[in-house]
Amino acid sequence: MPSGNHPAPLGVVVYLTDQPPLLQGTSELEPSEEEIRNEVANLKNNPTKELLQSMSISLRSRPIRWVSKFTEQQGITVLLDYLINMDDKAKEDGHEELLIKCLKALMNNSV
16 A cells, blocks of 8 residues: 555556566567567658657667667667758657657667
């Protein structure tokens, strides 16, 4: 029980009990080379704002194995190439800020 002997809010209890066990061998914990390759290819070929937001979150929250495989698949190169060659429309849409968040997340990892 949380401090003060107050029960946790129902939503928190339901959320925690509905979570899958951590060691199920899901693709999030054990990313395949193909999954990472597809993510990098999507980033290279169609860098949407939604994809960049998702990538920024993934680089901060996924296991270090995922981040390591992302860098092995030239993910950093794709991010930097897009940052260097970005057009003004993409900058206005917030892509530059999201790319910098991705790069910051990579720099904060100990890969």
